[in-house]
């Protein structure tokens with residue numbers, strides 16, 4: 437009996453410790469995010485203009501270099517969706533609606549989500565690894581002692597870059613996914629191109645694309661803030677960089693999915 | 708130039724509290740080289756981190772060039788930090804930037820000079836550390852000694868009144884140590900820079916310092932000119948200077964009694 441209560445007490449205590457830790461991390465991330473918003477949106481209007489060169493560099497790093505993988509993934513998703521839905525729809529004699537289904541699911545959900553997940557793996561990991569290495573080699577400390585704000589210097593360019601690039605990539609991913617579905621639809625599945633196009637246009641609405649873009653900017657904030665936070669809290673050596681890079685990717689993927697769920701239910705109930 | 712009064716710093720919570728600095732008082736005079744000496748774990752780096760405003764002390768005050776550092780707000784901290792340069796132990800050069808950009812960074816961020824002037828100033832600083840011609844190399848292409856010299860060039864880019872050196876000679880060969888020592892002395896004599904050197908290289912500290920502060924377990928055990936330190940009666944100072952393993956400074960780092968600690972362990 438004593439053991440039993442001891443066990444309960446022990447695990448309750450542990451759970452509490454985990455929860456406490458969790459809230460500490462959340463509040464840390466909140467403060468970093470606030471500082472980043474301040475440095476990005478408010479400080480430039482108080483006489484300390486932004487430098488744009490690092491932003492361009494990051495945009496190329498974040499956006500331009502990610503196009504290939506984003507295109508490939510979303511094109512293939514479009515293809516897969518077309519195949520998967522075709523057999524079901526054919527049974528209902530509604531093969532023409534493959535286009536509508538692919539279009540709606542890509543613009544509403546899969547385009548923004550898959551792009552964000554791919555970017556969390558590609559770019560979020562790079563953020564943590566880069567800045568984490570700077571942290572362990574005292575470069576961030578050096579910035580601070582040179583009276584330069586590491587948030588403004590390191591996070592702001594990445595923040596702006598991904599906030600602009602992720603929605604752009606999402607639009608392109610939407611287009612590629614629809615193209616993928618279309619190619620399979622009109623060739624392998626033998627759907628009439630005109631019918632495919634008409635059904636798609638009927639079903640898709642601009643609002644879906646716009647909400648997709650809103651979602652993707654939230655995902656962008658998640659990716660860059662989790663990546664940066666995980667880098668800035670590193671204490672110790674190189675092994676910590678690897679560990680925190682992995683954590684950053686996992687955490688941002690989970691947060692992206694949770695945010696997506698919240699958005700979806702919001703849109704579901706509100707509109 | 709720098710006054711430190713009754714600085715005290717502890718790490719950890721209630722029962723696991725360790726006192727890392729206890730009643731640290733020092734006065735770093737303008738234009739002089741002051742070395743902080745001490746064994747591993749004596750608190751040298753901790754003192755330095757307080758001086759550059761990275762740690763907040765539990766109590767005590769630090770006044771740099773008339774400006775109080777402890778409790779300074781963001782603007783205050785920025786103002787104070789522009790008065791000094793820091794040369795880090797690892798150099799802490801920005802690996803993604805060339806040598807030129809590294810040295811130019813403080814100039815680009817804190818001054819309104821045009822690009823040509825900045826490049827000329829960078830060249831001057833590199834000439835001072837004897838590495839003109841390395842402008843377009845990346846830090847990964849430099850040797851350890853070169854990295855420290857570039858780090859020094861970056862630390863003096865804004866012509867600060869004060870330069871802090873963290874272990875400037877750690878991990879270098881005797882000749883490179885000599886070079887760095889000469890640079891520190893030259894800077895302080897020619898440009899009247901106040902230098903604070905954290906080190907455990909006794910010979911080099913004896914050579915370059917105007918004043919030496921010796922730390923042991925977070926307390927100052929001796930302070931004075933190199934001559935005074937060498938002639939100190941304190942056996943701990945003598946042991947450190949002579950580097951003998953036996954003496955009043957124990958081999959074990961633990962603050963607790965060994966027997967006590969064993970007794971406290973519960974075997975289950």
Ligand SMILES: Nc1ncnc2c1ncn2[C@@H]1O[C@H](COP(=O)(O)OP(=O)(O)OP(=O)(O)O)[C@@H](O)[C@H]1O
Nearest residue numbers: 718719727745746747748749750751752753754907
């Ligand atoms: N962030 C910290 N948290 C807890 N303890 C710390 C922290 N930083 C330093 N200490 C402790 O403070 C003591 C002094 O550390 P410090 O780094 O100042 O030593 P040091 O004199 O620079 O040694 P070394 O020559 O090896 O660099 C050590 O016992 C160390 O364990």
Ligand SMILES: [Mg+2]
Nearest residue numbers: 748751752753
């Ligand atoms: Mg140290």
